Every structure is written in C-alpha cells, then in structure tokens.
Amino acid sequence: MSASLQGLRIVVSAGPTYEDIDPVRFIGNRSSGKMGFAVAQAAAQRGAQVVLVAGPVSLPTPAGVQRIDVRSAAQMHEAVLAQLPADVYIGAAAVADFAPAQAASNKIKKTAGQDTLTLTLVRTRDILADIATHAQRPRLVVGFAAETDHVEAYARGKLENKRLDLIAANRVGVAGSGFESDDNTLTVYAADGLAQALGPAPKTALADALLELVAARMPT
Numbered sequence: 748m749s750a751s752l753q754g755l756r757i758v759v760s761a762g763p764t765y766e767d768i769d770p771v772r773f774i775g776n777r778s779s780g781k782m783g784f785a786v787a788q789a790a791a792q793r794g795a796q797v798v799l800v801a802g803p804v805s806l807p808t809p810a811g812v813q814r815i816d817v818r819s820a821a822q823m824h825e826a827v828l829a830q831l832p833a834d835v836y837i838g839a840a841a842v843a844d845f846a847p848a849q850a851a852s853n854k855i856k857k858t859a860g861q862d863t864l865t866l867t868l869v870r871t872r873d874i875l876a877d878i879a880t881h882a883q884r885p886r887l888v889v890g891f892a893a894e895t896d897h898v899e900a901y902a903r904g905k906l907e908n909k910r911l912d913l914i915a916a917n918r919v920g921v922a923g924s925g926f927e928s929d930d931n932t933l934t935v936y937a938a939d940g941l942a943q944a945l946g947p948a949p950k951t952a953l954a955d956a957l958l959e960l961v962a963a964r965m966p967t
C-alpha cells in the first residue's frame with residue numbers, strides 16, 4: 748500500500764534547458780525529461796495536485812498533471828517560482844549553469860580566416876537554491892544530482908549548500924543509467940544521514956520509490 752499524497756501541491760521540474768546563442772543555435776544538454784515526467788506521473792497517481800514545469804522535451808503529459816512548457820533556465824526559474832506556495836518542490840530538470848550573456852538577434856556568421864569564436868557565458872540563477880531559501884519555502888525541497896564521478900561527495904555538498912531536504916544522485920556516463928535511458932540507479936541522501944539506494948530499475952519505479960520517501964518525510 749503506497750502512502751497517499753492527497754491534498755498536497757507538488758511542483759516538479761523536468762528536462763533540459765536550451766540557452767539561445769542566436770536564432771538558430773543553442774546550448775542544451777542530454778536530459779530527456781523521463782525522470783521528472785515519471786516523478787510527476789507517480790505523484791499524480793498518489794493523489795497530489797501536480798504542476799510540471801518542463802524544458803524542451805518530446806514526452807506526453809502524464810494524466811492529471813498540469814504542464815507548463817519553458818525553454819531557458821531563466822524561463823524555468825520564473826515559471827517555478829510563480830507556482831509558490833507549494834508543499835513540495837522536486838527539481839529533476841537539468842538546468843544550464845551558464846547561458847550566453849546575450850543571444851545574437853541575427854545568425855552569427857563565420858568570416859574568412861576565422862579560426863575561433865568566443866562566447867561569453869554568464870551564470871544562471873539556481874532555481875533549487877532560490878526555492879529552498881524562499882520566504883514561501885515548500886515544506887520539502889528535493890534535488891537531483893547527475894555526476895560522472897565522486898557521486899556521494901558532490902551530492903552531499905549540494906544537499907548542504909542548496910539547503911535541500913533530499914537529493915537523488917545518479918551516475919551519468921555509464922550504460923543503462925542517467926540521461927536518455929529508461930532505467931536508472933539512484934542513491935537518495937538526506938541531511939540526517941540517510942543514504943538509500945534505489946534500483947537499478949525503470950525510471951517509473953524509481954520515481955514511485957522516491958515519492959514513498961517524500962511521503963514518509965512530509966512534516967505533519
């Protein structure tokens with residue numbers, strides 16, 4: 748019997764962000780959105796009122812979920828914060844850390860003899876950190892950490908620095924896990940020392956297991 752999330756308002760972010768360089772080019776990443784969409788679906792199945800803020804992905808909207816489509820990190824930041832107050836925020840999106848300082852209004856052309864092109868990138872605002880320190884902070888703030896190495900150390904660092912309640916860490920760059928895959932392996936860390944391994948399993952099963960942890964940790 749899975750714990751109900753009835754009556755809770757849960758905001759989930761999913762997918763990559765695209766940061767425009769000019770009208771035809773952008774900086775993106777390999778996030779498919781599958782993990783975040785699975786989390787949104789599992790939360791709706793447990794009775795929560797779910798808002799899914801999605802970056803550019805080609806996935807169907809889970810039944811019963813309200814979806815808001817965005818493109819850039821700045822748009823995702825604005826859309827997510829506009830959903831407060833909420834009981835839970837789960838940041839499963841792979842948000843760009845840097846974006847072009849300014850998108851060129853016309854297509855950037857190469858010129859004869861030009862060997863290099865320098866783009867100036869600026870830090871994006873951290874949605875998760877801003878949510879976790881917001882005056883209307885959700886009661887539970889959950890992050891994801893996709894890492895190629897030192898998974899636990901980096902995940903625990905983010906848990907602390909971003910003032911999160913839970914972080915779900917996964918190793919990317921290995922077959923059968925992480926971006927684009929239907930399956931994943933997560934380890935969920937909490938500030939109180941919890942380290943719970945989930946999977947390897949389909950992202951749908953992992954999403955439900957993550958929500959079981961969320962439900963158990965909802966302050967009453």
Ligand code: C5P
Binds near residue numbers: 871890905
């Ligand atoms: O620091 P890093 O990007 O690895 O942290 C990953 C977590 O932070 C994810 O939950 C992601 O959704 C969130 N994040 C964010 N806003 C950013 C960068 C990351 O919410 N600008």
